[in-house]
Amino acid sequence: MKPQSDDDLLEIFSHARRHDREDAPAWRPELLERPMQRPATPMRWIPAALVAASVIVVAVFFTHAPMHEPRLSEALPPLFESQPGELFASMEPSLMSFEAPSDFLLPDHLNPYNP
Structure with a gap:
C-alpha cells in the first residue's frame, strides 16, 4: 500500500494562512x-438610583407611620376581667383522671391509678 501524500494538507494550510x-x-x-x-x-447610574430608592422608602415610612x-x-x-374562681377549673376532663384508650391493654401492675 502506498502512503498518502500530504500535499493537499499543505495547500489547505497555506490558503488558511493567506486568508x-x-x-x-x-x-x-x-x-x-x-x-x-x-x-x-451603566454603573454611573447606580448611586443615583440608590439615592432615589432610599428617598422613596423614607417618604413611604413617614407617610404611613401612626x-x-x-x-x-x-x-x-x-387579661383579668373574668370572674375569680378555682385555677384550671374549666379544664374538662381533669388531667388527674385521664385514661388513655389503650390502658386496658396494659397489665394491672403497669396501669397507674391515682386515688
Missing part, C-alpha cells in the same frame, strides 16, 4: 501611545 493575513487588522502603533478610553457603562401611639392600657387586651 488570515488578509482579514487581520492593520498594525497601528499610534493606538498604543494614546490614553485608553473607558467604555461607557400619628400618635395608643396608650398601653388601650393596646393590650383585657
Whole structure:
C-alpha cells in the first residue's frame, strides 16, 4: 500500500494562512501611545438610583407611620376581667383522671391509678 501524500494538507494550510493575513487588522502603533478610553457603562447610574430608592422608602415610612401611639392600657387586651374562681377549673376532663384508650391493654401492675 502506498502512503498518502500530504500535499493537499499543505495547500489547505497555506490558503488558511493567506486568508488570515488578509482579514487581520492593520498594525497601528499610534493606538498604543494614546490614553485608553473607558467604555461607557451603566454603573454611573447606580448611586443615583440608590439615592432615589432610599428617598422613596423614607417618604413611604413617614407617610404611613401612626400619628400618635395608643396608650398601653388601650393596646393590650383585657387579661383579668373574668370572674375569680378555682385555677384550671374549666379544664374538662381533669388531667388527674385521664385514661388513655389503650390502658386496658396494659397489665394491672403497669396501669397507674391515682386515688
